[in-house]
């Protein structure tokens with residue numbers, strides 16, 4: 001019965017992650033192909049790594065700095 005318990009834990013962890021992501025208002029949708037701020041193409045590597053990202057690395061840093 002260990003398998004069922006493990007699966008239950010995995011699901012619980014997944015739901016927790018989703019809840020935390022929603023609370024943190026992280027973008028979870030498909031990533032943009034071009035930066036929202038400077039219209040530069042966003043590298044595929046970044047789009048895969050950062051789900052729902054809408055800016056390039058440079059603009060993301062500017063946003064984070066200006067947000068304080």
Ligand SMILES: [Zn+2]
Nearest residue numbers: 035038056059
């Ligand atoms: Zn940009």
